[in-house]
Amino acid sequence: MLFREKEMAALEALLFVAKDPLTIETLAELVDLAPHEAAELVQELEQKYKASEHGLALIRINDGFKLGTKPELAPYIEALYKQPAQGLSAAALEVLSIIAYKQPTTRGEIDFLRGVQSDRAVATLVEKGLVKEVGRKDGPGRPVLFGTxxxxxxxxGLSSLSELPSLDTEAFAESAGTAEEEE
Incomplete structure (x- = not known):
C-alpha cells in the first residue's frame, strides 16, 4: 500500500499506547480506513517488526493487536526496572491451570479438584488480572464462574487459549497407577 505513511504511523502509535489489544475494525475506525486497508497496514507492521533489528513486536491476542517488546529482550527491561519478577505460588499456578483448562468454572469445582480451599489463590489471580468473573452458574446459590x-x-505469551498445551490424561492416569503399584 503506497503513500500510507501517515496512516501507518497512526496505527503504530495507537498500538503502542493502547492498554488493551485493538481489533482491525477499531483501528480502521480510528484512522478512517476501510477494514481491509487497516488489515494490510497491520500486516506490513507485523513484517517490519519481525526484522531482527527491532526491539518491538506486533503481538496478536485473540482478535486484537498491540505493540510489545520482544521476549528475548526481557533481561534488559528487567535491569531497567530492577524489580524482581513476582511469580505465582504453586497453589496459584495450580488454580490458574484449572481455570484455564476448565473455564468457566466455580470456586467449588476448583476446591473439589484440588482437595483444599482455593479462596486466597483465586483472589490473588483476580487481583493480578489473570482471571475474572465471567458470570454465574445456574443452580443453588448461583456461584460465580471464573475464566481467564x-x-x-x-x-x-499466548495468542489464544487454543495454544495451551494439550492435557495428556492417559499419561497422567498411567503415572498415577504406577505410583499406586509402587506403594
Missing part, C-alpha cells in the same frame, strides 16, 4: 483474561494470554 487477555492479561493471562499476554502474561504467558
Amino acid at each position: 483474561t487477555e492479561q493471562f494470554l499476554v502474561h504467558f
Whole structure:
C-alpha cells in the first residue's frame, strides 16, 4: 500500500499506547480506513517488526493487536526496572491451570479438584488480572464462574487459549497407577 505513511504511523502509535489489544475494525475506525486497508497496514507492521533489528513486536491476542517488546529482550527491561519478577505460588499456578483448562468454572469445582480451599489463590489471580468473573452458574446459590483474561494470554505469551498445551490424561492416569503399584 503506497503513500500510507501517515496512516501507518497512526496505527503504530495507537498500538503502542493502547492498554488493551485493538481489533482491525477499531483501528480502521480510528484512522478512517476501510477494514481491509487497516488489515494490510497491520500486516506490513507485523513484517517490519519481525526484522531482527527491532526491539518491538506486533503481538496478536485473540482478535486484537498491540505493540510489545520482544521476549528475548526481557533481561534488559528487567535491569531497567530492577524489580524482581513476582511469580505465582504453586497453589496459584495450580488454580490458574484449572481455570484455564476448565473455564468457566466455580470456586467449588476448583476446591473439589484440588482437595483444599482455593479462596486466597483465586483472589490473588483476580487481583493480578489473570482471571475474572465471567458470570454465574445456574443452580443453588448461583456461584460465580471464573475464566481467564487477555492479561493471562499476554502474561504467558499466548495468542489464544487454543495454544495451551494439550492435557495428556492417559499419561497422567498411567503415572498415577504406577505410583499406586509402587506403594
